[in-house]
Amino acid sequence: MFTGIVEELGTIVARDDLSDSARITVAGPLVISDAGHGDSIAVNGVCLTVVDYGEGRFTVDVMAETLHRSSLGGLEPGSRVNLERAMAAGGRFGGHIVQGHVDGVGEVVSVSPSDNWTVIRIALPAALSRYVVEKGSITVDGVSLTVSAVGDDWFEISLIPTTLAETNLGIAEPGRTVNLEVDVIAKYVERLHSQATRGE
Structure with missing residues (x-):
């Protein structure tokens, strides 16, 4: 993990x-x-x-x-x-639960820098959109991030200077593909809910 x-x-x-x-x-x-x-x-x-x-x-x-x-x-x-x-058993849990199992590939749509942060919009596969919520967690190219805005087929992340300097998202350009892993808890909840509604 x-x-x-x-x-x-x-x-x-x-x-x-x-x-x-x-x-x-x-x-x-x-x-x-x-x-x-x-x-x-x-x-x-x-x-x-x-x-x-x-x-x-x-x-x-x-x-x-x-x-x-x-x-x-x-x-x-x-x-x-x-x-x-991989996280050590006694390590500090600084991000969120990440399995390293990519759920899909997104594409950088736009990069909008400002004085103190940069907003990146990413198009995502339709099958993943239901798992992405504003203020929720998502992993982009292995980076644990908070969703700052979301649409039907896209989401945005707001990156501080440290993230821009210490990850490859700092050199992201429109058209680049990125690995996406949605919050695993959302997938488990969906599975449990679907089984409950079917009476399993």
């Missing part, structure tokens, strides 16, 4: 495309400092398993399903990615 508090802005240093997967190497000296083989690291909000590591880098295998269902398919050497280690 993760919390959506990005620990490090990493860089893709290599990508090897295989027949049904890709092997990606990421520079992330902080997140790999105490990691080992088999540990989980969220890369742009996608929970991935470390298969090799050393010299401030780690390598992950990404299956075709993940490449197709997330924005990881568009990564290439030089891409900046948000990194977070």
